[in-house]
Amino acid sequence: MKKIIPVLSLMILVWGCAKKITPTGSGSNSSGMPAGNAVGTLPDPAGSSAAAQGSVENTGTFGSKVEPKEKTAELASVMAGQSTYNAKCGRCHGLKVTTDFTAERWASIMAVMAPRANLTDSEKENVYAFVKANAKK
Numbered sequence: 001m002k003k004i005i006p007v008l009s010l011m012i013l014v015w016g017c018a019k020k021i022t023p024t025g026s027g028s029n030s031s032g033m034p035a036g037n038a039v040g041t042l043p044d045p046a047g048s049s050a051a052a053q054g055s056v057e058n059t060g061t062f063g064s065k066v067e068p069k070e071k072t073a074e075l076a077s078v079m080a081g082q083s084t085y086n087a088k089c090g091r092c093h094g095l096k097v098t099t100d101f102t103a104e105r106w107a108s109i110m111a112v113m114a115p116r117a118n119l120t121d122s123e124k125e126n127v128y129a130f131v132k133a134n135a136k137k
Helices: 004-021 048-053 069-088 103-116 121-133
Strands: none
Touching: 069 121, 103 121
């Protein structure tokens, strides 16, 4: 009996954490896989079903997509902000889910927390760009 309780507790903990981590979103079924894909399969890189219908142009490169140049600076700022957010904001407390607050609320949070985290001005701007991009709409 003494061995069952820790094992059962561990199983409940793992199940609870796995439930929180499971990705959900549009285009996915109950198993978390993209709609239309069986478990353990990858999408067809040639796009044969759509290409056969003539609606998709095959570039020959799987997963290639060119972003507009004006978004690359903003994207770099957001990515730098994410790494700073993960490194510095998680030192003293758990990381907050960015979609829990609006951009305006994040501005007030940043005003209080940036000095406590010893963020430079550029780090503060990058972190705000990250949380603003992922804030509640």
